Amino acid sequence: MTDAATTTPSEEAVSADAFRLLRADIVSGALQAGSRLRFVELQARYGIGTSPLREALSRLAADRLVVQEVNRGFRVPPISMADFEDIATLRITLERQAIEASTRAGDEAWEEGVVLAHHRLRRLGRQEQAPEEDAVPEEWEMRHRAFHNALIAACGSPWTLHFCAVLHDQFDRYRRLAGRDPSAQVTLSQQHEELLDAAIARDADRAGRVLAAHIALTRDTVVERLKRLM
Amino acid sequence: MTDAATTTPSEEAVSADAFRLLRADIVSGALQAGSRLRFVELQARYGIGTSPLREALSRLAADRLVVQEVNRGFRVPPISMADFEDIATLRITLERQAIEASTRAGDEAWEEGVVLAHHRLRRLGRQEQAPEEDAVPEEWEMRHRAFHNALIAACGSPWTLHFCAVLHDQFDRYRRLAGRDPSAQVTLSQQHEELLDAAIARDADRAGRVLAAHIALTRDTVVERLKRLM
DNA sequence: CGCTTTGATATTATCGACAAGACGGCAGAG
C-alpha cells in the first residue's frame, strides 16, 4: 500500500492513480458514505477500464475504505459512531507510542522536517481565514497530514507508520464529514504549536500527552457534531 | 428473509479463493521469500485468469504479504530481521492490550470459546508427537491461530483484531520459515495453559504478561534459528 | 577490453466482451 508520505513521481500506473483518486474521494466525502460504487460510473469518472478499477477497489477494501459484498459490488462504508471511536482509540495508542519513540530517536533531519512541516501548515492557516469558510482547503489537509507524519516519522517502526496512515485516513473521513468547529480550532492550533515545542525540546512524554489530547479533542468535537447531524 | 448469511459455503468468488490460497502459500513458505510471482505460473497453479489473480495480489499487497514493483510484477517479500522484530514488537503491544480488554469484557460465551479452542489445540498436540516430526501439521497451525484469536475475540475493538490478524500472518511467515525448536516447545505449551487459566480466572494483567512473554519467547527462538540459517 | 546501444524476447498492465448472478416489476393465485 502507498502511504501518504511516499510520493510516486508521475506516470507510473493507471491502477495506482485510480487507487489514490478513489481514496481521496472517499476520505474527502466526495463519495457519500454508504453509497454504491457502480463500475460504469467509476469507469467514466476516472476514465479507466474494469481491471485497474477492480484492483484499486480491492486494495481499498483491504484498508477498509470500501466494503465488498459478495456478488453485489462495492460500497463506501457506512459511518458508525462505534467504528469511529474504535479508530480514534487505537490511533491514540499507536500514534502516541510513535511520537514518543520518534522524539527520543529523531535526529536533526527529523527535527528540521517537523519545523518545516509546521511552518507550512501555520502559514496556510493564516491565509485560510480570508477565503470563504465553507470550502475546506485541500491544501490544508495535505499539510496537516504532512505535519503529523513528520512528527512520528523517526519512530523506527515501519509497521506502526503503516497502521497510523491507515487509521489517519479512516479518522479523517469522519472528521471531514463532521465539518469544522470554529471554537475548537484555536485549541487545536495551539496543540500543534505545543507539539512542535515538545519535539524540539525532545520532551517525549509531553509530546505524547499533547498528541493524545489533540486526537481526543478532535474525536470529541467530531462526535458532538455527528450526533447533531444524525 | 432467508438465511443469506449462512449460505454460499462454496460459491463465493474465485478471487477470494485465490486470495486465501495465495496467502496460505506465502505464510506457509510454499512460495519462497523473495521469489517472483509470475502470472503464468500462478494462473496454472490456481487455475484462474488474470483478473482475479491481480485482485488477490492487490489485496495481499495492502497487507504486505506481497510487494509490487512498478511494471515489474509482484514478489513475495524478502525476509529481514528488522522487519520481523518490528512485527513482533507491535504484535506484543496490540495483542497484549487486546487480551487484557478481552479478559475484562468477555462473557461466558467468550470463556467457553477459549476453553474449546484450547482443548482442540491440546488434543492435537498430543497426537502430533506420533507422526514424522518434519512435517508441520497444517491443522495445528489452524487450531493454534484459532486459540489465539479466541483469547482476544472479546476485546471489543474490530480494528485491533484486524491489525492483530495482519501481524499474526506476518509473524507466522517468519516462525514457519525458521522451523520449530523442540526445546522451546514445552514452555510454549505451558504458556498456552497459563493463558487459559488466566482467561478463566479473569486475571487480565496476568493474561497480558503471559501473552507478551509467549510472543517474545517465540520471537527470540525464531531470531536465533534464523541467524543460524543465514 | 570495457561500456553503451540496440534489437529480440518475455512479462506485465490494460482493455473489451462474455457469462453468471442479483434486483425489480408484473402477473396470477389465494
Added chain:
DNA sequence: CTCTGCCGTCTTGTCGATAATATCAAAGCG
C-alpha cells in the same frame, strides 16, 4: 387486496487477447 413466484433487465465477476514495458544478449564504438 395482498402475497408469491417468475421473467426481463441490469450489474458484477471472469476470461482471453492486445498494447506497453522491462529484460537480456550480442554487437558496435570508444
